[in-house]
Amino acid sequence: MSKKTRRTFSAEQKALAVKRHFLEDIPSSEICEELQIHPNVFAEWRKVFFENGASAFKRDKAIEQRESEKKINKLQDQLIKKDQVISEIMSEYVDFKKKLGET
Numbered sequence: 001m002s003k004k005t006r007r008t009f010s011a012e013q014k015a016l017a018v019k020r021h022f023l024e025d026i027p028s029s030e031i032c033e034e035l036q037i038h039p040n041v042f043a044e045w046r047k048v049f050f051e052n053g054a055s056a057f058k059r060d061k062a063i064e065q066r067e068s069e070k071k072i073n074k075l076q077d078q079l080i081k082k083d084q085v086i087s088e089i090m091s092e093y094v095d096f097k098k099k100l101g102e103t
Helices: 011-023 028-035 039-051 061-100
Strands: none
Touching: 011 028, 011 039, 028 039
């Protein structure tokens, strides 16, 4: 008596099967026959697919973190430039007042 090994399907294979069911209107029974799986297994794949569907639209936290850091750095650079411009204008203003004799 030979032992049956359990087959595993990748997440991509599962998603492709569910997509084919909905986009190509292939009956779930036909997909189950092709993949040689029980209909309950396919039903579970569909359930997981729809429960996790929102996560496909969520952005990765690391990406959001990097983008916010870039934005902060850009704003800090702008502040530094503005401070430099203000200090230049103030020094020119002081020099101008000295030339006019107003201390």
